[in-house]
Amino acid sequence: MAAANVRDVAALAGVSVGTVSNVLNQSKPVAPETAKRVHEAIDKLGFVRNDAARQLRVGQSRTVGIMVLDVSNPFFTDIARSVEDTLTQFNRSLILGNSGDLASRELAYLDLFEEQRVSGLLITPVGNVLSRLERLRDRGSPVVLVDRHDNARSFSSVSVDDQRGGYLAAAHLADTGRTNIAFVGGTSQLQQVAQRSGGAQDALRERGVAPLRVLELDSMRAEAGRIGAEQLLALPASSRPDAVFAANDLIALGVLRALTHAGVRVPDDIAIIGYDDIYFAANAAIPISSIRQPAWEMGRTATELLMAEIEAPGRGEYQHVVFQPELIVRDSTVRSAD
Amino acid sequence: MAAANVRDVAALAGVSVGTVSNVLNQSKPVAPETAKRVHEAIDKLGFVRNDAARQLRVGQSRTVGIMVLDVSNPFFTDIARSVEDTLTQFNRSLILGNSGDLASRELAYLDLFEEQRVSGLLITPVGNVLSRLERLRDRGSPVVLVDRHDNARSFSSVSVDDQRGGYLAAAHLADTGRTNIAFVGGTSQLQQVAQRSGGAQDALRERGVAPLRVLELDSMRAEAGRIGAEQLLALPASSRPDAVFAANDLIALGVLRALTHAGVRVPDDIAIIGYDDIYFAANAAIPISSIRQPAWEMGRTATELLMAEIEAPGRGEYQHVVFQPELIVRDSTVRSAD
DNA sequence: GAGGGATAGTGAATCGTTTTACTGAGAGTG
DNA sequence: CACTCTCAGTAAAACGATTCACTATCCCTC
Numbered sequence: 110m111a112a113a114n115v116r117d118v119a120a121l122a123g124v125s126v127g128t129v130s131n132v133l134n135q136s137k138p139v140a141p142e143t144a145k146r147v148h149e150a151i152d153k154l155g156f157v158r159n160d161a162a163r164q165l166r167v168g169q170s171r172t173v174g175i176m177v178l179d180v181s182n183p184f185f186t187d188i189a190r191s192v193e194d195t196l197t198q199f200n201r202s203l204i205l206g207n208s209g210d211l212a213s214r215e216l217a218y219l220d221l222f223e224e225q226r227v228s229g230l231l232i233t234p235v236g237n238v239l240s241r242l243e244r245l246r247d248r249g250s251p252v253v254l255v256d257r258h259d260n261a262r263s264f265s266s267v268s269v270d271d272q273r274g275g276y277l278a279a280a281h282l283a284d285t286g287r288t289n290i291a292f293v294g295g296t297s298q299l300q301q302v303a304q305r306s307g308g309a310q311d312a313l314r315e316r317g318v319a320p321l322r323v324l325e326l327d328s329m330r331a332e333a334g335r336i337g338a339e340q341l342l343a344l345p346a347s348s349r350p351d352a353v354f355a356a357n358d359l360i361a362l363g364v365l366r367a368l369t370h371a372g373v374r375v376p377d378d379i380a381i382i383g384y385d386d387i388y389f390a391a392n393a394a395i396p397i398s399s400i401r402q403p404a405w406e407m408g409r410t411a412t413e414l415l416m417a418e419i420e421a422p423g424r425g426e427y428q429h430v431v432f433q434p435e436l437i438v439r440d441s442t443v444r445s446a447d
Numbered sequence: 448m449a450a451a452n453v454r455d456v457a458a459l460a461g462v463s464v465g466t467v468s469n470v471l472n473q474s475k476p477v478a479p480e481t482a483k484r485v486h487e488a489i490d491k492l493g494f495v496r497n498d499a500a501r502q503l504r505v506g507q508s509r510t511v512g513i514m515v516l517d518v519s520n521p522f523f524t525d526i527a528r529s530v531e532d533t534l535t536q537f538n539r540s541l542i543l544g545n546s547g548d549l550a551s552r553e554l555a556y557l558d559l560f561e562e563q564r565v566s567g568l569l570i571t572p573v574g575n576v577l578s579r580l581e582r583l584r585d586r587g588s589p590v591v592l593v594d595r596h597d598n599a600r601s602f603s604s605v606s607v608d609d610q611r612g613g614y615l616a617a618a619h620l621a622d623t624g625r626t627n628i629a630f631v632g633g634t635s636q637l638q639q640v641a642q643r644s645g646g647a648q649d650a651l652r653e654r655g656v657a658p659l660r661v662l663e664l665d666s667m668r669a670e671a672g673r674i675g676a677e678q679l680l681a682l683p684a685s686s687r688p689d690a691v692f693a694a695n696d697l698i699a700l701g702v703l704r705a706l707t708h709a710g711v712r713v714p715d716d717i718a719i720i721g722y723d724d725i726y727f728a729a730n731a732a733i734p735i736s737s738i739r740q741p742a743w744e745m746g747r748t749a750t751e752l753l754m755a756e757i758e759a760p761g762r763g764e765y766q767h768v769v770f771q772p773e774l775i776v777r778d779s780t781v782r783s784a785d
Numbered sequence: 786g787a788g789g790g791a792t793a794g795t796g797a798a799t800c801g802t803t804t805t806a807c808t809g810a811g812a813g814t815g
Numbered sequence: 816c817a818c819t820c821t822c823a824g825t826a827a828a829a830c831g832a833t834t835c836a837c838t839a840t841c842c843c844t845c
Contacts, residue, residue: 112586114801125825130803140823160562162801164499165830180524190518193545202559205543207531221540224498248450331726366730388669389727392704452831463795468833478793500831503800
């Protein structure tokens with residue numbers, strides 16, 4: 110009844126446990142005839158390797174951890190799928206953690222990853238966890254930051270130039286005649302948010318347009334967009350903005366829904382531009398202009414950087430790949446001549 | 448340099464390793480004064496429990512596996528988040544696998560879960576894996592089927608009455624005057640797909656409407672919807688359907704996009720109804736009618752069933768919870784008087 | 786004051802792999 | 816022929832936690 114172990118397999122195949130291990134891991138040559146007997150024994154007993162024992166001996170697991178800000182945001186699931194795809198080429202598997210923007214959850218997952226001795230970690234950090242990540246790295250689990258540039262330069266990172274992305278968004282709004290622009294986003298604690306609004310401010314300053322009115326909310330989900338939109342609608346008509354730059358597309362969708370629900374015409378009364386260029390924003394009630402980020406390439410590149418560190422550890426040389434964002438114009442900012 | 452282990456902690460605290468373990472797991476009472484010394488030693492050494500060793504000894508991990516059909520489908524990420532939420536109450540964590548509709552990936556993940564000796568598994572199966580699941584169960588990892596009814600009655604399951612859901616969708620289309628209805632879905636190998644189209648056929652037969660024209664595609668994503676729509680558009684005008692029932696909302700979105708792109712008016716020329724009621728379908732260019740499934744409750748219930756089996760194993764009594772779907776009518780099927 | 790509980794703590798055995806140092810048996814070489 | 820070299824395979828020692836059978840106090844009770 111108890112699950113078979115290597116000893117049982119060895120006994121049935123008439124070899125030693127060491128030989129079974131060699132067959133399993135191809136670590137040393139085994140005569141074809143012997144290997145065949147071992148495989149037959151494995152099949153007969155339904156043997157499945159106990160990964161805990163293996164890990165204990167080897168000191169490291171074969172899984173990589175990834176921690177994302179929000180699994181319900183398609184941008185992050187795209188990254189995760191890309192990572193998963195790339196990892197299968199390296200014959201490793203992925204365990205996904207969802208911090209949901211919460212520092213407490215992030216810490217709980219870091220504990221888990223550390224206890225599991227993951228072979229590496231991809232993370233978009235929320236809280237102040239750099240020292241935790243350094244410990245992880247020093248103990249043999251390399252870390253690569255995703256969608257976040259490492260200023261301290263003690264980790265490799267893959268990011269998008271968020272400053273530039275913010276600049277592109279605001280420049281587009283200003284250049285199409287908008288003069289009173291609101292930024293609706295999550296907390297500026299998030300580097301991405303701070304940089305996007307910062308880049309936008311730059312664009313407006315250059316153009317002599319009034320600075321952004323910044324609405325900070327406590328989440329990056331559609332619901333936050335609804336709340337933000339309602340705050341804007343509560344303003345006196347005279348100071349109501351004529352454009353909204355949302356920190357991501359989910360927020361943009363929430364804003365769009367709340368505004369149209371209140372009878373505001375988009376883009377005529379208020380233009381909306383989002384960030385991430387997710388499929389659903391492109392297919393929203395009014396297709397939303399957005400700043401595209403190359404999720405697929407980011408996932409692949411991050412995984413490759415991580416695997417390089419895993420396979421050749423202790424180099425202490427960290428790479429920083431920065432992708433360029435791209436402005437995608439749709440109906441939500443410009444009356445279409447379509 | 449090497450990471451500290453219980454022995455180091457014990458030495459520093461001046462106690463035995465057994466006591467350290469008791470502090471860690473609260474398995475036996477420890478004097479407060481002693482516990483304090485142990486905790487100090489843990490902090491000083493930065494000790495983190497090696498989960499592999501723990502698991503090896505205990506024979507089971509504290510993580511639960513979940514295997515979903517498609518992480519980029521919000522319906523499944525909603526379920527996953529709900530499961531994650533519920534599990535934290537039980538102090539366990541979640542490892543998420545994405546089969547992406549592919550039987551080969553599903554098998555690879557099952558291998559992983561089995562090697563890891565997960566304490567339980569939630570799965571929406573793709574391929575023919577029931578015997579694998581039975582083995583998993585017999586070896587101490589209970590399995591609960593999600594979004595799929597177990598006909599063999601050898602697992603607990605949480606599902607939605609897909610037959611009824613299909614019935615509701617088709618009945619709605621027929622009752623609003625549609626007479627030539629196409630079903631655009633993934634492979635009928637998927638139980639959900641087969642039952643949804645089956646239920647729809649029932650509704651049409653009852654009403655004396657022509658049977659569904661079924662388009663089977665190889666995926667359940669938006670791209671499949673686009674392909675399906677193009678096949679419909681290629682039909683002679685005389686036999687072109689006046690309504691589409693999509694197997695899920697992602698497909699419905701793809702269909703909607705392709706149809707409007709081709710100049711077809713929705714719902715005037717062709718009505719569209721989806722399935723799942725995801726947020727993005729409700730906020731699509733034309734808000735899409737859909738069949739709502741209670742993702743959050745499904746995740747919670749499935750987790751509770753699983754935990755019951757984990758905590759009181761070997762009962763051999765399996766429960767089958769079936770939720771009722773709900774028709775949500777939006778603009779894509781009925782001209783709105785709004 | 787002997788017996789009987791509690792209460793804290795000990796230390797060796799154990800889980801199932803991988804790995805390392807060895808052992809033989811043939812084969813090739815000077 | 817003595818020797819080194821491969822090639823296959825063996826047996827035992829790790830890895831680091833948990834647990835189980837004990838021991839040592841201390842306190843209470845009859």
